[in-house]
Amino acid sequence: MTVKELSEKLGYKIITETGDSTKTEITGVYACDLLSHAMAKINTGDVWVTVHTNLNVVAVASLTEASCVVIPENIQIEEQTIERAEKKGVIFLSAPVSAARVCYDVLSVLREAK
Amino acid sequence: MKKAVIVRDYTIPANDFTIAGEASSNVRKILTQLGVSPNVVKRASIAMYEAEINAVIHGKGGNAHVEIDENKIYIVISDEGPGIADLELAMQEGYSTAPDSIREMGFGAGMGLSNMKKHADILDIDTEVNRGTTVHITVYFNSDKKI
Numbered sequence: 001m002t003v004k005e006l007s008e009k010l011g012y013k014i015i016t017e018t019g020d021s022t023k024t025e026i027t028g029v030y031a032c033d034l035l036s037h038a039m040a041k042i043n044t045g046d047v048w049v050t051v052h053t054n055l056n057v058v059a060v061a062s063l064t065e066a067s068c069v070v071i072p073e074n075i076q077i078e079e080q081t082i083e084r085a086e087k088k089g090v091i092f093l094s095a096p097v098s099a100a101r102v103c104y105d106v107l108s109v110l111r112e113a114k
Numbered sequence: 115m116k117k118a119v120i121v122r123d124y125t126i127p128a129n130d131f132t133i134a135g136e137a138s139s140n141v142r143k144i145l146t147q148l149g150v151s152p153n154v155v156k157r158a159s160i161a162m163y164e165a166e167i168n169a170v171i172h173g174k175g176g177n178a179h180v181e182i183d184e185n186k187i188y189i190v191i192s193d194e195g196p197g198i199a200d201l202e203l204a205m206q207e208g209y210s211t212a213p214d215s216i217r218e219m220g221f222g223a224g225m226g227l228s229n230m231k232k233h234a235d236i237l238d239i240d241t242e243v244n245r246g247t248t249v250h251i252t253v254y255f256n257s258d259k260k261i
């Protein structure tokens with residue numbers, strides 16, 4: 001399951017199209033808003049769900065090799081974050097639903113795909 | 115002693131989150147280009163990021179010095195900030211003195227130092243109150259430490 005497939009299946013909007021969404025594979029999901037928790041726990045390929053939209057999120061997603069960042073509840077993403085994410089190749093998705101719902105949906109889709 | 119093949123120095127400005135993490139990001143790129151294993155790249159850049167961010171947030175900014183040879187990466191992050199009075203306490207997960215403005219961005223879990231320890235093969239911290247803090251991180255390219 002690629003990021004692009006996930007976004008289409010769940011109706012999440014791709015905010016930063018880095019050209020990699022059709023190649024980047026999703027392997028799991030991780031949700032946490034504490035950055036060094038996320039830093040320690042995100043596995044390569046995880047979808048990372050967080051309400052933060054500051055620049056540091058780009059750094060954490062990039063270093064942990066998250067497949068993408070999902071911002072729940074249509075929270076607006078800071079402009080400088082979008083620019084940095086495009087530069088660093090980090091895909092941001094925007095979801096209309098809550099963080100809990102994102103986790104549930106991603107896990108369901110991953111299970112189905114198995 | 116083997117000579118360092120690549121040496122890099124970076125300035126880490128205080129409280130500037132537009133640049134925070136750029137040194138680690140750059141080192142990650144270098145290691146990837148060198149063909150270092152993904153696990154090692156990830157460990158080294160995460161450990162460095164945590165030290166870099168601490169210098170930004172707690173240490174009033176500082177410097178990063180990086181040496182890469184064929185066997186390892188050695189990273190030194192130093193600042194002339196307030197230092198850490200009780201390092202053992204600071205190393206404990208959950209201990210943080212980060213102010214609210216910093217917590218609002220998502221920092222302040224008190225996990226940075228323990229993350230460094232988890233990800234580095236060798237972690238050495240020299241710190242003195244009112245003098246500053248220097249963090250030494252070594253990651254070996256052939257190390258099979260898991261994260």
Ligand SMILES: Nc1ncnc2c1ncn2[C@@H]1O[C@H](COP(=O)(O)OP(=O)(O)OP(=O)(O)O)[C@@H](O)[C@H]1O
Pocket residue numbers: 035036037164168169171172173193195196197198204205209210211212220221222223224225226227228247
């Ligand atoms: N370079 C430094 N200079 C002064 N104090 C520091 C420095 N690095 C760490 N500390 C002290 O040690 C504490 C713990 O650091 P640690 O990185 O584990 O957590 P944090 O930075 O507070 O939060 P987190 O890293 O989880 O976002 C800090 O809150 C701070 O009091």
Ligand SMILES: [Mg+2]
Pocket residue numbers: 036164167168225226227
């Ligand atoms: Mg920290």
